[in-house]
Amino acid sequence: MLEIRNLHKSLGGKHVLRGVNLVVEKGEALVVIGGSGCGKSVMLKHILGLMKPDQGSIHIDGRDIAKLTERELYGVRQQFGMLFQAAALFDSMTVADNVSFALDEHSKFSTAEKKEIVAKKLGIVGLPGVEKMFPADLSGGMKKRVALARAIAADPDFLLYDEPTTGLDPIMSDVINELIVKLKKTLKVTSIVVTHDMASARKIADRIAMLHEGTIRIHATPDEVYASDDPIVKRFINGQASEEQMKEVWGYTATQAGEGAKG
Amino acid sequence: MTSAIPGVQALTSIFRTAGGVFLLLLETVRAAFGRWPRRRVMVDQFYLIGYRSTPVVLTTGLFTGMVLAVQSFNQFRRVNITSMVGAVVGVSMVKELGPVLSGLMLAGRVGAAITAEIGTMSVTEQVDALRALATNPVRWLVLPRVLAAVLMTPILTLMADLVGIVGGSFILVGFLKVEWHFHYTNLLDWLKVWDVSVGCAKSSCFGLLIALISSYKGLNTEPGAAGVGKAATEAVVTSCIMILISDFFLTVAFAAIKPDWAN
Ligand SMILES: Nc1ncnc2c1ncn2[C@@H]1O[C@H](COP(=O)(O)OP(=O)(O)O)[C@@H](O)[C@H]1O
Numbered sequence: 074m075l076e077i078r079n080l081h082k083s084l085g086g087k088h089v090l091r092g093v094n095l096v097v098e099k100g101e102a103l104v105v106i107g108g109s110g111c112g113k114s115v116m117l118k119h120i121l122g123l124m125k126p127d128q129g130s131i132h133i134d135g136r137d138i139a140k141l142t143e144r145e146l147y148g149v150r151q152q153f154g155m156l157f158q159a160a161a162l163f164d165s166m167t168v169a170d171n172v173s174f175a176l177d178e179h180s181k182f183s184t185a186e187k188k189e190i191v192a193k194k195l196g197i198v199g200l201p202g203v204e205k206m207f208p209a210d211l212s213g214g215m216k217k218r219v220a221l222a223r224a225i226a227a228d229p230d231f232l233l234y235d236e237p238t239t240g241l242d243p244i245m246s247d248v249i250n251e252l253i254v255k256l257k258k259t260l261k262v263t264s265i266v267v268t269h270d271m272a273s274a275r276k277i278a279d280r281i282a283m284l285h286e287g288t289i290r291i292h293a294t295p296d297e298v299y300a301s302d303d304p305i306v307k308r309f310i311n312g313q314a315s316e317e318q319m320k321e322v323w324g325y326t327a328t329q330a331g332e333g334a335k336g
Numbered sequence: 337m338t339s340a341i342p343g344v345q346a347l348t349s350i351f352r353t354a355g356g357v358f359l360l361l362l363e364t365v366r367a368a369f370g371r372w373p374r375r376r377v378m379v380d381q382f383y384l385i386g387y388r389s390t391p392v393v394l395t396t397g398l399f400t401g402m403v404l405a406v407q408s409f410n411q412f413r414r415v416n417i418t419s420m421v422g423a424v425v426g427v428s429m430v431k432e433l434g435p436v437l438s439g440l441m442l443a444g445r446v447g448a449a450i451t452a453e454i455g456t457m458s459v460t461e462q463v464d465a466l467r468a469l470a471t472n473p474v475r476w477l478v479l480p481r482v483l484a485a486v487l488m489t490p491i492l493t494l495m496a497d498l499v500g501i502v503g504g505s506f507i508l509v510g511f512l513k514v515e516w517h518f519h520y521t522n523l524l525d526w527l528k529v530w531d532v533s534v535g536c537a538k539s540s541c542f543g544l545l546i547a548l549i550s551s552y553k554g555l556n557t558e559p560g561a562a563g564v565g566k567a568a569t570e571a572v573v574t575s576c577i578m579i580l581i582s583d584f585f586l587t588v589a590f591a592a593i594k595p596d597w598a599n
Pocket residue numbers: 084085087089107108109110111112113114115116
């Protein structure tokens with residue numbers, strides 16, 4: 074079980090996280106939604122201990138990882154796979170070396186076994202045969218999928234996905250969604266998926282949490298979230314701009330803009 | 337607020353860097369006693385820092401030796417001891433000019449490259465990706481660069497010394513008609529094993545400073561492409577200044593411990 078308690082974090086003089094409370098049960102897939110820049114990536118980084126909270130704690134299977142030293146955290150992180158928002162592949166290494174990084178560092182597999190695992194994971198993300206290429210030779214979507222292969226290479230217990238389908242075409246997005254579901258079902262992986270994509274949220278989520286202005290606005294099952302009458306939640310789900318945002322674009326209020334926006 | 341006073345701000349920044357570099361040194365030493373990164377990662381750095389710096393360092397050494405010969409010759413001719421010029425060139429190269437000028441050139445070439453590479457990795461989250469994959473970035477990124485710099489800088493310096501002396505001798509004997517026999521005996525008479533060793537020890541220290549300062553600046557790069565440029569500039573300037581400052585103190589320290597046999 075993973076639990077975030079009263080997490081606060083300020084970055085660059087901005088109070089980004091303002092008391093986040095969240096529980097993720099073992100084997101569950103939690104989808105985190107929320108506007109750009111609201112702190113979703115920052116929250117994921119706290120779960121891995123890549124950032125230290127200003128206040129609050131993060132408990133993984135009962136251990137408060139905010140209290141661990143960087144050295145102790147290396148042990149904890151071996152149970153995790155993380156897909157970074159911008160892929161964060163190692164530029165100086167081939168795709169194969171990127172994907173097998175965790176295996177090279179922390180496993181006793183032979184070279185042949187590792188090669189087989191790399192080929193298998195690249196196959197899963199729909200990129201067979203790209204082993205010898207370098208990240209610079211790949212498109213944005215391909216980088217993301219290689220990064221996903223790297224995250225799942227060592228079969229982690231927890232997977233953190235930061236916008237896994239952003240920048241992918243609809244079909245590849247669906248493949249990744251199915252993959253997330255499959256990993257959850259077959260390997261009992263506990264997943265946290267940050268996304269803007271409500272279609273994938275619907276497909277993946279056991280629960281959805283919405284981060285808004287530094288706190289969790291709603292944390293419920295997808296059906297409950299869709300049925301919510303909280304205007305902020307509703308607007309996000311339906312992809313609607315707020316009155317103020319409409320006014321900024323059109324120069325007058327949303328009701329007046331109605332005709333203009335539609336036709 | 338201290339930030340209102342520029343002098344105080346500059347001073348705190350110097351102390352912060354010095355503290356950070358010192359902690360990085362401790363962490364690197366600690367990493368050196370653990371498992372080293374795989375051989376490819378180490379060899380790459382020896383190649384980049386050592387082999388690829390040879391042209392720059394050799395050119396520096398050659399022209400420094402030659403100009404030193406011409407300048408000293410003009411001075412020594414007045415007192416008719418031109419056969420001593422070669423010895424002056426040799427001693428100056430080995431004790432000061434070889435180590436310091438090679439150090440400064442390497443600060444520009446190697447220091448900027450280290451900071452730019454690690455800095456780019458920081459801002460593209462590759463350093464976070466290393467940590468997420470349970471790998472200490474100090475062990476993976478800093479240790480190979482520090483080892484390569486500490487071991488390769490004295491070798492490069494010796495090469496600079498050698499071509500400087502050969503170049504100087506070529507000018508003196510070839511063009512300025514100094515008698516080869518006197519030139520040669522004086523040179524050998526004045527060049528001391530101790531001085532050559534001190535020169536090597538000093539250049540090792542310069543290599544350590546360059547690699548540590550540049551790595552530190554890289555790991556602490558501010559987000560964005562501008563941050564990388566700023567960090568690289570700071571790394572080169574700080575490394576150069578630290579080379580000149582530490583050269584003075586190292587020279588004094590080695591003079592103090594000079595054993596009798598070296599006189
Ligand atoms: N390393 C950092 N330094 C300063 N500010 C940061 C840093 N990382 C994130 N921020 C700021 O924190 C806020 C939340 O960022 P982020 O978590 O990336 O948003 P998102 O929800 O889109 O993932 C943003 O305003 C961003 O500018």
